[in-house]
Amino acid sequence: MKIIGILGGMSAASTQIYYRRLCEITRQRLGGLHSPQLLIRSLDFAEIETLQVNGQWDQAGRRLNVEAQALERGGADILVLATNTMHKLADQMMSGVNIPLIHIADATANRIVKSGLTKPGLIATAFTMEQTFYTDRLKAAALQPVIPPDADRAEVHRIIYDELCKDMTTEESRSIYEAIAERLIVNGADCLILGCTEVGMLLNESNVSAPVFDTTLIHCEAAIDMALAG
Numbered sequence: 001m002k003i004i005g006i007l008g009g010m011s012a013a014s015t016q017i018y019y020r021r022l023c024e025i026t027r028q029r030l031g032g033l034h035s036p037q038l039l040i041r042s043l044d045f046a047e048i049e050t051l052q053v054n055g056q057w058d059q060a061g062r063r064l065n066v067e068a069q070a071l072e073r074g075g076a077d078i079l080v081l082a083t084n085t086m087h088k089l090a091d092q093m094m095s096g097v098n099i100p101l102i103h104i105a106d107a108t109a110n111r112i113v114k115s116g117l118t119k120p121g122l123i124a125t126a127f128t129m130e131q132t133f134y135t136d137r138l139k140a141a142a143l144q145p146v147i148p149p150d151a152d153r154a155e156v157h158r159i160i161y162d163e164l165c166k167d168m169t170t171e172e173s174r175s176i177y178e179a180i181a182e183r184l185i186v187n188g189a190d191c192l193i194l195g196c197t198e199v200g201m202l203l204n205e206s207n208v209s210a211p212v213f214d215t216t217l218i219h220c221e222a223a224i225d226m227a228l229a230g
Contacts, residue, residue, distance in 0.1 A: 002227040005076025009042035010083040011165035014197035021220040061092030088133040107222040109141035121184030124195030126157040146189040164198035
């Protein structure tokens, strides 16, 4: 099995989910006591969040590039950036890095296309919903993303940063997310992208009335596929 390098900590809550998911998928695929070979570099998300808020994306990209190169030097064969939002910086992060990055938006788009669906509702951070670095990749796969209105985007973002990134879940926030998901469906979405790696803490196929594409699970499955490939 190839070694998967995980650049995480953005947030720590989602990186824990990645570790569990990768272990579960490997055990399902290989059985017995098998587990994935991983290198994990977990950053201090408080530092990254400050750069996000201040619009210091170039500085954040330089930091990710340093860490990606370190994972490659450490022996990683594949890179996984364990966050949707920071894929904004994927090109900068991979400058001078010679191992492949599994892009979370591309993996998700491929899964939706294979399902025959075309209009995914996107629930994610404000950065991911409002900027084009993510939705452009969905559109390149002939998908038509449906974005929540302003007030819903603000509420989704608030809950991610104030609660989910701190590993907190409440029934009130779950209800808010359920209502936002249903409004996306009413507005034409034929499926839902959990487009922040923490959103699956509140939403899943049991409480959404359309097919759900959990980017964290899809990303992990793509990583194990590549790690097991000859």
